[in-house]
Amino acid sequence: MTLDIGPEEAAALMPELTAIVARAFAAILRFGVAPHRVKTDGSPVTDADEASEAIILDGLSSLLPGVPVIAEERLARGQTVAIGSTFVLVDPLDGTKEYIAGRDEYTVNIALIAATTPVAGIVAAPALGCLWRGVADRGAERLVIEGERALAPEPIHVRAWPASGAIALVSCSHADAATEAWLHKLWPAAVESCGSSLKFCRVAEGTADIYPRLGPTSEWDIAAGHALVTAAGGLVSDPEGRPLTYGRLHENFRVSGFIAWGDPTKGRAI
Numbered sequence: 001m002t003l004d005i006g007p008e009e010a011a012a013l014m015p016e017l018t019a020i021v022a023r024a025f026a027a028i029l030r031f032g033v034a035p036h037r038v039k040t041d042g043s044p045v046t047d048a049d050e051a052s053e054a055i056i057l058d059g060l061s062s063l064l065p066g067v068p069v070i071a072e073e074r075l076a077r078g079q080t081v082a083i084g085s086t087f088v089l090v091d092p093l094d095g096t097k098e099y100i101a102g103r104d105e106y107t108v109n110i111a112l113i114a115a116t117t118p119v120a121g122i123v124a125a126p127a128l129g130c131l132w133r134g135v136a137d138r139g140a141e142r143l144v145i146e147g148e149r150a151l152a153p154e155p156i157h158v159r160a161w162p163a164s165g166a167i168a169l170v171s172c173s174h175a176d177a178a179t180e181a182w183l184h185k186l187w188p189a190a191v192e193s194c195g196s197s198l199k200f201c202r203v204a205e206g207t208a209d210i211y212p213r214l215g216p217t218s219e220w221d222i223a224a225g226h227a228l229v230t231a232a233g234g235l236v237s238d239p240e241g242r243p244l245t246y247g248r249l250h251e252n253f254r255v256s257g258f259i260a261w262g263d264p265t266k267g268r269a270i
Contacts, residue, residue: 005086005112007137010120013063014133017110017122020059022148024052024092024108025126028099036100039076044096049073052108053092060088070253072220083247086114091220095196098172104128105172105195111223116245121227123197132156132201134231140204158234158262159206167192167208169199178214200225203262204232211260214239219246219253225260235264 005013027048034046053073060069068083071090081087088110093099095106104127111121117136124131124145131150134140141153166189170179183191189209194202200222202208223246226236238244239257248254261267 005114005119007119007135010112010135011138013112014120014122014135016059016063017112017120018131018133018143018150019148020056020063021108021110021122021124021131022145022150023059024055025124025131025145026148027051027055028093028108028126033100033102036096041076044100045073045076046093046096046100048099049093049096053090056090056092056108056110060090064088070220072218075253083249086112087247088112089220089223089246089253091197091218091224094221095198098195103195105198107196107198109197109220109224111220111227111246113223113246116247117243118223118227118230118246121224121231123201123224123228125196125198125201130201132204132228134204134228136227136231138231140228140232142201142205156205156232158204158229158232158264159209161209161263161266166190166210167202169194169202169208169211171195171199171213176213176215179212182212182214183210197221197225200229200260203234203260204228206232206262209262210266212239212258214257216254216256217258219248219255222255222258226258229260229262233264235261235267237261237267241267241270 031048036044068087091109099106108124122133168189172195199211
């Protein structure tokens with residue numbers, strides 16, 4: 001099936017996508033902290049990752065039949081999927097290292113991609129009881145999750161770069177010298193560490209100002225957060241300020257780096 005997903009279509013899908021993520025969210029919590037194994041790329045995986053992914057894939061097969069889904073664990077098992085102009089990126093448990101360590105900074109991520117651009121994204125944090133979602137040109141919001149229900153939506157928006165007290169976020173598990181050197185050289189800001197795609201959520205809701213990563217990462221790690229930040233009024237670009245695009249099938253869905261800006265005028269100025 002060919003399905004063109006623009007903002008209007010994505011907004012209509014958002015309640016069902018939210019329900020799918022909430023079911024995966026609840027399944028992860030039922031595991032507690034699950035034992036882990038090591039994949040061929042050296043990264044960890046748990047039964048919670050795989051249970052979350054199974055729930056999401058099942059839900060997407062009913063909601064979007066025939067639309068290609070690129071999911072982290074399925075791809076790690078060698079199951080490839082051909083993509084078209086519209087597809088879905090899934091990270092069923094982002095921040096597995098944080099999850100294994102018993103920390104609360106791990107997330108569930110789904111992004112809808114159309115013509116190489118994220119048009120909608122959901123990021124949920126099971127241990128925090130929160131979910132963030134956004135649709136291009138339709139805004140973003142944060143919701144409370146209780147059980148498998150999403151409650152109390154609250155609109156969120158990025159903030160203008162503050163005259164003082166700007167906050168830059170870097171990865172707990174993937175810190176690199178190039179990113180920190182870039183931050184200290186170009187943008188005076190307090191640097192804080194945070195796990196998983198929660199960094200995008202903080203930028204989107206205006207509690208942080210910039211999230212750069214100058215090293216490689218996978219598309220499913222960042223697409224939902226990208227959609228959220230742009231829906232909330234921010235900007236996500238590559239490190240040179242160019243549009244960040246998705247669907248790098250022949251590069252194994254890898255991105256060489258990105259910068260998420262709360263204040264888009266800063267990103268457009270580089």
